[in-house]
Each structure stands twice: as C-alpha cells, then as structure tokens.
Amino acid sequence: MPVISRLTAGRAVRSGVIFGYIFGVAIASSAISYARFYKTAAQRDALAAAYGANKATSALFGPAPQLQTVAGFTVFKISMTLMLLGAVWGLLTSTRLLRGEEDNGRWELLLAGQTTRRGAVVQALRGLGAGVVTLWVLTGLITVLTGLDTSVDIAAGRALYFALAMVATAVIFLAVGALTSQLAATRRQAAAYAAWFLGVSYAVRLVADAGLGLHGLIWASPFGWVEELRPLTAPQPLALVPIAALTAVLLAAAVYLAGIRDVGAGIVPDRASSRPQRRLAGGPTALAVRLARPAVMGWWVAIAVSGLLFGLIARSAGGTISGSSVQVLTRLGARGNGTDAVLGVCFLALAVLVAFAAAGQITAARSEESAGRLDHLLTRPVSRWRWLGGWLLVTVVVLLASGVIAGVFAWAGAASQHAGVSLPALAEAGVNLVPPAITIAGAGVLAFGVWPRSTSIVLYALLAWSLLVVVIGGVGATSHWVLDTSVFHQMASAPAVPPHWEANGVMAAIGVTGALIGGIAFKRRDLRGA
C-alpha cells in the first residue's frame, strides 16, 4: 500500500473503530431496550399510535413506520442521530486528513516523494476508505450480534444493510470534505463549507418530513436518500444510486481540483491582506472575540435556521398529537398543549447545537496552546487567569446569545403560523438551553487544566454520551442513574414546562466548579504543545 494511503488509513481506521463502537452500542442499546421495555403487543400498538403520525418527531427523527417491531423502532429511534454523527465524522475526518495535513506543512513533505498532487489525494482517499470500511464492519458486526438475541431477531443480511445505511452519510460527507479541502485555503474554512452543506441538507430533509405536503423534497437531500434506503422496514436499495453517484462526482471533482491548484492554496481565493481591525486586536479578550467570530457566526446561523424551522412546523405538528402521543412526549419530558409539547422536544435539538458551540470554544482555547500561539501572550504581562477568564467570558456571552437567538427565531417561526406562543416564554426556553452548555464547557476546562491533550476527546465524548443517553432513554428504557449522567436529561423541556431553575443552577454551578478547578490546574501546570 502506498505510504500516503497507509498514513491516512492508520488515522482514519483508529477514528473509525471509536465511532464504529459508538454506532454499534447505540444500535444495540436501542434495540435491546425496546425489546425489554415494550414486551406486549398492546404496549407496542400504543407506541405506534403515538409516534406513527407525529409530524414533530417525524421532522426531527424521520418517519416512524412499523413501530410494533424491534427493527422498525430501532430505525426510528437511532438512525437520524447516527446519520448526523456519521456526517460530522466524515467531514471532520476528511478535512483533517486532507486540508489539515496541508495546513501543517506535512503534505509538502509527502508530495516531495514519487507522487503527484492528484496521486496523493487518490492515495489519501483510499486511506479514508479504509476508515469507512472499519466503521461499517464494526457497526455491522455489533448489529449482527445484537440481532442474534431472540428478543431482537434481526437477520444478518438485514443488519449489515442497516449498518450500511447508517454509514452512508459518513461516506457522502467524507467526499464533501474532500472537495471542500480543495476549495478552501484552510482546514477550518473547509470544515465550515462542508458544515454549511450538512446544515442545508438536514434542513431540507426536516421540511420534507414535517408533514407540510413537501415530501418530494426528500430527494433533494442526501439525508433524504439515506432515509429512503428504508433499512429494516421496507428496503429500497435503489436509493443507493444517488448516494453513490454524488459521492463519485464529489471525489472525482476533488481529485481534479487537486491537480489544478497550488499546494497551500484553495480554489476559492483567500485574501492575502486586509484592512486592519484595530478594535479586535486590542488585547487577549478582544483576540478571543476575533478568533471565535467565524465559528460562532456559523453556530448562530445554524441555531437561528433550526429555531425558525421548528417554529414553523410546531403548530401543524402539534395539531396531530392525540392522547397516546401526549403520553409518549411526556416521557420525553414534554407537557402542555400540542404546540408547546412539540417545541419542548425540538428545543432538545437546539440544546445540542448550543452545547456543540460551547465545546468548540473550549477546543479552540486548547488549540491556542497546542499550536504555541499562547506563548506570545503569556510571555507578556498577561496572567494565565486573565487569558482564560477572557476566553470563558466570551464563551458565556456566546452561549447566552445562542439561547436568545434560538428562542427568538423559534418564536418568529411559530408566530408566523399563529401558533399562540409568547416571545417571553420562548426567550426563556432559549435561555434554558444555556446551563447544559455551561456544564459541558466547565467539564472541558477541567480537562484542559488537568489533561490538556485530551480536551477535545473528553468534550466530544461527553457530548456524544449525553446525546445518546437522552435519545435512547427517551422511551424510559434506560436506568435513572444512566439518564442522570446526560446533561440534556437534566434540562426541562421548556416551553412545554417551565424551566427548572434550581436544576439549571446546579448544572451551571457544576460547570463553574469544573472551570475553577481546571483554571487552577492550568495556572500550575506546564504549557504543553500538541
């Protein structure tokens, strides 16, 4: 195997093993918990009646056919989460191993060998392919083993097809990342372009599944194509055609563009100079604002668009909720009338976005240290507390603004449909999203202070765990002790119920305590590179 393929494969496979395990465990937990919790036909019928025609859950998680079976429930419960996780994994892995290597200057060393620019990209794509195969094999293996359980009973062939569907978005977004790595001049920019495509794709699918009479849009989104594979329910392998075609086109374009651009440059021209922005280079805290701005703007747009969409669908989705649906939404924490209940569940998705923004802020702080840029500030009269405090102040302001944006845009969407929800109530529901994000940020600062090199692993593992626990535990099949470990489980489903300010206070206090301990550890430890 050529050296670039080997190098890329080594890193992609390691990451594929971790995510394959997460995918497999999530599928197994979902299937087994359903089989154990919903044992009788009556219980399963009630569940199907609740979710089967629910437009809100359909918009968020996709349609819910065959909820009377383990297979049908597993697809509904876990597939959209895994599709999103797979897409994020795909775009981050390919931009890291393609554009990231170029940013670090290692790509030039490899190109100095016996290869061409196009040849190198082809080799790297083969390595990325090894990562995807690992992801599929591990996901498939755990799904097949889970299917052997008599209460689950999913045949090996169907299990492998389901695993294939679950990694399909990873494949597409690996290819998207490969293309944006050629278009953009930096890894960050490449990941941002790919993230925009992901956001738009998800939004189109969401509208298509929201019961607004626009289901045809499903074929306009890669998420829709994967949904149309219909694994475990009514398999439709024909949907693999657009997936394979788009992937092939993206990869071919990436290889072609790699040959016509200079190494270190992107197809989209990067401005080599700009007018100085004096206000945002006036000190460490101003710098933190400047550095956070591009990513934060991306998160705010994503939160605003999601909030708006949720607001738009809330009334029609809420109108379909019948008695048993209310019971199910109640298990997810929702209360109140249909629209409020739907918004309560939708705000969970917004809470995840806000928490991701928090994690991004802390990993960016760590990358200042690992890249050696922090040395320039800390060798001037800037204390470590001052630098970290400024960074955290910016983070808290970003999170509060994220919450308000979520509430205001959800209200704007709902108000346009005359859904009868008030701005103060939704603004309060938006602020309610902040405490879990503060807990995540505090845990990240703790890791940054004590185990700096594992900051991003701790952050994203905690996020993925919290998300999986709350999604799998939504039907009440998970132990209370496990549920309590999820920051999202502690959050009240506002606006369906009033925020639990005491619980929010405890979450914020945990975050602040983590940040304080992390700050003390950071003050005392050696600065550490990558």
Added chain:
Amino acid sequence: MAAMAIRTEGLTKRYGDVAALDHLDLEVAPGEVVGYLGPNGAGKTTTIRLLLGLISPTEGRGEIFGLDCQRQPVEAHRRLAFVPGEANLWPSLTGAETLRLLGRAWGSRGSWGSRGSRGSRGSRGQVDEAYRDELVARFDLDPAKKVRAYSKGNRQKVILIAALMTRADLLVLDEPTSGLDPLMEQAFRGCVREARDRGQTVFLSSHILSEVEALCDRVGILRQGKLVELGTLAEMRHLSALTVEATFAGVVPDLSGVPGVSSVQADGRVVRCQVRGPVAPLLKVLAAADVAELLSREPSLEELFLAQYGAGD
C-alpha cells in the same frame, strides 16, 4: 546593589529520569549581552521556558530583575520581551494587527482597552509606535499582509519587531534569526547593538556561532543540561589552544615532541598544530628551522564549541 537581569540557583527540570536542565547557576548583569550555546536538546529552550514561567522547575529557582519567575511572572514579563524560534502566529491576523495585539498585551500594564500614548515609551510602558514603524521599514515587512500569506522569514520578522519595539529591559531571544536572509540578519545585529548601547540586556540562544561571536560579551555553553563553560570569549580563548601554521623553505622539523604542542598535521612543507600554554618551546624549534611564513590565530567560537563537544559528538 541592582538586581541581576537573570539569576538562577540550581535551576533543574526533569522529565521522568531525563534531566533536561541540571542545576543551572547563572547570573546575567544588566546591560550584558550573553550568548547561550549548545547542540539540539542541550536544554537551551528549557532554560528559557523556565525563566519565562511557561514551565515549572523540578528544583531550584530563577529570577528576572529580582522577580521570581514562577511566583511573579506578570511582573517579570513587564521587564522583558521574548522572541521564540518558531513564529506560530494567528494566521487570520495581518502583520499590523499582530503587532498591535502584542504591543497592547505588553504595554497596557493590566488595564486592557486603555488608549496608549502615541509617543515614546512612557510611564505606562507603552510601545513606541514611531520606533515600531521604523523597525517595520528596517526589516522590510509588509504589515498589511495576513500572517498566513507570510513566508517563514517574514513571520519571524513580525515577532522580532514585536519584541524589539518594546525596548524592554531584557530581550530573551531563542534562535531569533531562523529563516531570516543575510540582509535581515545584519539588520537584526544592528538592532541588538543599539539595544546594548541603550543599556538593554540581551540573552541570546543561537546556533549561529558567528552571530554570538559578533554580538555577545559573554558566552555560556550547555552540554546535556549542564553549563560547562561560561565566560568572555577572551577568557575562553586564553584557556584554549592557539592555532599555529608554519610554512618551511627547507627541512620540515618534527614538532610532535615539543612541549605544549598537539594535533600536528603536515601537508608538504606546511605544518599546522595547536599550542597550549607557553609558546617559547615551539618558537625555539621554529627559530632553528628555515621558516618561510608563520601564521598564528586564536580559536574561533566554532572551534571552542567543537572542542567542547568534539567534532564527532
């Protein structure tokens, strides 16, 4: 008595069983220019990172102008400016923004957001913007460009200017000229000489021995974390061998048995050797021979350095 610009007592840093720096005792007086030499991994950068408070010592302590490097890093940093060997800057900022940021971080004395004076370095320790602009011109830097568009040498210029423009009492320079072309290296040497003339202290860690030889009053040589030599070049030369090269018109005498003479190399009628201690015995032998040409010179810093380590070490 004025505090030493740099003072260390038994400064030690261990990583597991490996001593990156082993009981360093060093004093640098205000106004001195001291060179700090050693091969890769000898502990030069570790010394500097300890002095800057970026890492903590396993044992011992360091002071900058009497301020403890670990307990009073902010106060110590008000008296110094640092140039690292690797210019990892913020890619999205322009050169001008970087200089402004680093100038504000150095000069604001804890009051972020205050507007600095535009004149020379004042009571608030603000950066002299006129001097900064002069340095930008001398180093031929285009400050409107983004850092990501700079070459390695241009990024190095940015951090050099950021340090020099402060006119700090102590300049701590770790391989400051890596990536600079010879013209810019000359500009750098000019700036260091001006700094010395202004009474600033310079602590220069470098691999470029000619640079250290040209600029430094004293030189310290580090080997495997230990300071093995510290003194002026004259002192070090005095303790080292003199190189003698003699060209003979007639018979070439055997110099190998002459007291104090070593490393005798004969190339036809030309003989090179090293003399340690009194040169009288050698001169007596040479006077008796038919010498056509005689050259002698003190060892260069490079020869002193190689003598410490051995050419193959």
